[in-house]
Amino acid sequence: MEPNPPTRARGSRKLSAAEKEQAKHVSLARIGRLFTQHRGRLAGVVLIIVVSSILAMASPFLLREVIDRALPERDVRLLVWLVLGMVAVAAVTAALGVVQTWQSTKVGQLVMHRLRVDVFTHLQRQSVGFFTRTRTGEVQSRITNDIGGMEAVVTNTATSIASNLTTAVATAVAMAALSWRLSLVSLVVLPPAIYLTRKVASMRREITAQRQRELADLNVTIEEGLSVSGVRLSKTMGAGGAVIRRFTESSERLIDLELRSELAGRWRMASMSIIFAAIPAIIYLSAGLPMTAGSLSIGTLVAFTGLQAGLFRPLMGLLGVGVQLTSSLALFARIFEYLDLPVEVAEPAYPKPLPAVRGHLRFEDVTFAYPGSETAAVAGVSLDVPAGTSLALVGETGSGKSTIAALIARLYDPGSGRITIDGVDLRDLRLADLASVVGVVSQETYLLHTTVRENLRYAKPDATDAEIEAAAAAARIHDLIASLPEGYDTVVGSRGYRFSGGEQQRIAIARTLLRDPRILVLDEATSALDNETERAVQRAFDDLAEGRTTITIAHRLSTVRAADQIAVVDHGRIIERGTHDSLVAGAGAYATLAA
Template identity: 75%
Template sequence: MPRPSEVSAEQRRLDREQAKQVSLRRIARLFAPYRWSLAVVVAVIVASSIVGLAQPFLLREVIDVALPQRDVTLLVWLVVGMVVVAAVTAAFGVVQTWISTKIGQRVMHTLRTDVFSHLQRLSLGFFTRTRTGEVQSRITNDIGGMQSVVTSTATSIAANLTTVIASSVAMVALSWQLSLVTLLVLPPAVLLSRRVARLRRTITAQRQRELADLNVTIEEGLSIDGVRLSRTLGTGDALVSRFTDSSLRLTDLELRSQLAGRWVMATMSIVFAAIPALIYLGAGLPWTAGALSIGTLVAFTSLQAGVFRPLSSLLDVGVSVSASLALFARIFEYQDTVIEVEEPEHPVDLGHPRGELRLEHVTFTYPGADRPALDDVSLDVPAGTTLALVGETGSGKSTLGSLVARLHDPDTGRITIDGVDLRDLRLDDLAAIVGVVSQETYLLHATVRENLRYAKPDATDAEIEAATRAAQVHHVIEGLSEGYDTVVGPRGHRFSGGERQRLAIARTLLRNPRILVLDEATSALDNATERAVQDAFDALAVGRTTLTIAHRLSTVQDADRIAVLDHGRVVESGTHTDLVSEHGRYAELTAA
C-alpha cells in the first residue's frame, strides 16, 4: 500500500483532472427541486442583512448624539432598537438554519438513494472489478464528507455575500475614502484562497482513497470468512499491521488536510485585523484629527468587521467547495458508470408464460478475457422439459445459466422465453419467471422467516413451511430454539453449507418460478439429503422448464436432454442413453 508521499504524479494529475471535470451546474441541479425553498432562504437572509445594518448607525447615534447630549429618552430608544435588531436577526437565523438544513438533508438523501439505486442496476462485472469496501466508502464516507458543503454552502454564500454587499454600501455612505482602503486587501485575499483551495482538493482526493483502503481492510479482515481465513493461516498480526499502517497514513492526511493553507488564511486574518487598527491610527494623527466624528469612526470599523468576517467565510466556503469537488467527482463517477443490463424502452408483458427457453447463436466474452466463455451456442428447451448442462470446470455452464437469468447480456445472438427476447422483458418480470439456485448461497443477516420472505414478502407461514418441507429443511428449522425466528448470522453461518443451500432452495421454491436454473444446487448436500431434495425438484419440475448445471452426472441422467459443453461450445447433445452409446465426450466424463 503506497504512502501518501509515494502517490504517483500521474495519480495526482488524474485526481485534478477528474475534479476539474465536475460541473458546478451539475451540482446546482441537485438543488433544483427546492428552488422555491431556497428563494425563501435568500429572502430571509437579505432581510436579516438589511435589519442588521441598522446596528452600526444606531451605535453612531449613541456615541455622537445621545451620550454627549445626555438625552436619556433617545438613549433608551436607541438601546431598545439595538436589542430589537439583535432579536430579529437571531429569529431570522433560526428560520434560515431550519429551512437550509432541511433542504441540505433532502439533497443528501436523494444523492445517497440515487447512487445506491444506480449501483443496484450495474452488472455483476462492475462488482467483480470493484472492492466491496470501496463501494461502501463512496456511499458513506464520500457522501458524508460532502454533507457540510451541501447543507450549508448555498445559504452561507447567500448570507455572506448579501452581508458584504450591504455592509460595503453602508461603508461608502459613511466614508468613501476609508472604503477604498478596505478594498486594497481583497485581490490578494482571493488569490491566496484559490491557492489554498487547489492544495486541499489534492489532499482530499488522497484522503478519500486511503479511507476506502481502510474500509476494504475492515471488510476483508472482520467478515466471518476473513476472520476464519486469518485464524487458519495465522495472518492476524500481519492484518493488524496493515490496518495500523493504513490508519497512520489516514491520520497524516487528515492532519495535512486541516493544516493545508492555515498559515495563509491566518495571515489574511491578521491583515483583516490590522486594517481597522491602521484606520484608528490614521484618524488620530495630527493632520487628520477631526476629519471624522468618533461615532462615524466606530460605526465604520464596526461595518468593516461586518465585511471582513463574511468575506473570510466566503473565502473559506470557496476553499471547501473546491476541495469537495474531489468528493463529487468520486460520486459522479459511479453515477456515470454505464448500465450494461438496461431496462427495455418498450417492455413486453408475457402474461402467463409457458416457459419455452431458446438460445440462438449466443456468444459471450468476459471483459479482459482472451477467449469467449460461450461461443455460438444454440439450444432449444421446450416448456416443461429439463435440460442438463455438463462439462469440465470453465466450460461455460454457469455463464450460460447467468445469461438466462440476465445477469449479463450476450455479445451476439439472443435468448428468448416464449419467443420474446430477454432484453424486451422488465427485469422484475424476468426475475419472477426465472428462479436461480446457485452453488454460492447468500443469506441475509436476519431471521429464517425474513430470509424466506425476501423472495416473496407476502408469503404466509403455511407457504413458507410448505417450501421448507419440499427443500427437506423444515425439520432442521423446527429443531432450533427459536424456530423460524432464529437469526441466521452473517451470510448464514449459523447453518452448515448443506443447510444454507436447502434454505436457498426453499427461498426459490417459494417464488414458484416458471423456469428453474439449478447451478450445482445440490453440490453441498450429502447423498441421502441430495436424493430427498432431488425428489422435491422432480415433483416441482413437472410442467416447468428446468436448466440443471451439474458436475455429478448421476443427478442428470433422468433429464429430458443433456448438453455437453467444452470451451464454451456445445459439443454433444441428447439423452443419457444416446450419449453413452456414442462413446463421445459425455461417455468420457461418465467413465472418469
C-alpha cells in the same frame, strides 16, 4: 512465521493525471442542479438572509447615535429607544437565524438523501460484472465517506454564499455611507486574499481526493478483515498480524492526510489575519492625520470600525466557502463517476409482456465474453428447451456452464445472438418480470443477517406463513427449522453461519421455490449436501419439475441421468447433445465423464 500478504506502498498515493483532470472538470452547474427542486425553499432562505443582513446594518448607526447624541446630550429618552432598538435588532436577527438554519439544513439533508438514493439505485442497476471488478469496501466508502464528506458543502454552501454575500454588500454600502475614504482603505486587502485563497483551495482539493481513496482502502481492509469469511481465513492462515499491520499502516497514512488537509495553507491564511488586524490600526491612523483630523466624529469612527470588522467576516466566509467547494470537487467527481456509469444490463425502453408463461427457452447462436477478456466464455451456443422439459449441462470446471446459467437469468447480456422465453428476447422483458419467471439456485448461497422467515420472504414479500413452510418442506428443511427453539424466527447469523453449508443451501432452495418460477436453474444446487440429503432434495426437485422447464448444472452425473436432454460444454461450446443412453453409446466426451 506469519504469511505477509501484499500491502500497498507506504505513503499516500498521488493522484494520477486522469484523476486530477476528472476532479477539475466537475461542472459547478451540475452541482447546482442538485438544488433545483428546492428552489422555493432556497428562495425563502435567501429572503430571510437579506432581511437579516439589512436589519443587522441598523446596529452601527444606532451605536453612532448613542455615542454622538444620546450620551453627550444626556438624552435618556433617546438613549432608551436606541438601546431597545439595538436589542430588538439582535432578537429579530437571532430568530431569523434559527429559521434560516432549519431550512438550509433541511435542504442540505434532502439533497444528501437524494444523492445516497441515486447512487445506491444506480449501483443496483449495474451488472454482476461491475461488482466482480470493484472492491466492496470501495463501493461502501463512496456511499458513506464521500457523500458524508460532502455534507458540509451541500448543507451550508448555498446559504453561506447568500448570507456572506448579502452581509458583505450591505456592510460595504453602510461603510461607504459613513466614510467612502476609509472604505477604500479597508478594501485594499481583497486582491491578496483572493489570490491566497485560490492557492489554498487547489492544495486541499488534491489532499481531499487522496484522503478519500485512503478511506476506501481502509474500508476494504475492514470488510476483508472483519467479515466472518475474512476472520476465518486470517485465523486458519495465521495472517492476523499481517492484517493488523495493513490496517495500522492505512490508518497512519490517514493521520498524515488529515493533518495536511487541516494545515494546508494555514500559514497563508495566518498572514491574512495579520493584515486584517492591521486595518483598524490604519483606519485610526488615517482618522488622526492632520489632513483628516476633525472630519470624523468619534461615533462615526467606532461605528465604522465595527462595520469594518463585520465586513471581513463575510468576506473570509465567502473565500472559505470557495476553498471548501473547490476541495470538495474531488468528492463530487467520485460520486458523479458512479452516477455516470453506463448500465450494461438495462431495462428495455419498450418492454414486452409475457401474459401466459409456458417456459420455452431457446439460445440462438449466443456468444459472450467477460469484460476485459479476449476469449469467449460462451461461443456460438444454440439450445432449444421446450416448455416443461429438462436440460442438463455437464462439462469440466470452467467450461462455461455457469456462464450459460447467468445468461438465462440475464446477469449479463450476450455479445451476439439472443436468448428467448416463449419467443420473446430476454432484453425485451422487464427485469422484474424475468426474475418472476426464472428462479436460480446456485452453489454459492447468500443469506441475510436476519430471521429464517425474513430470508425466505425476501423472495416473495407478501408470502403467507403457510406458503413459507410449504416451500421449506419441499426443500426438506422445514423439520429442522421447526425443531429450533425460535423456529422460523431464528436469526441465521452473518452470511448464514448459524447453519451448516447444506442447511444454508436448502434454505436458499426454499427461497427460490417460494416464487414458483416457470423456469428453474439449478447451478450445482445440491453440491453442499450429503448423499442422503441430496437424494431427498433431488426427489423434491423431480416433483417440482413437473410442468416446469428445468436447467440443471452438475458435476455428479448421477443427478442428471433422467434429463430429457444433456448438453456437454467444453470451452464455451456445445460439443455433444442427447440423452444419457445415447451419449454413453456414442462413446464421446460424455461417456468419458460418466466412466
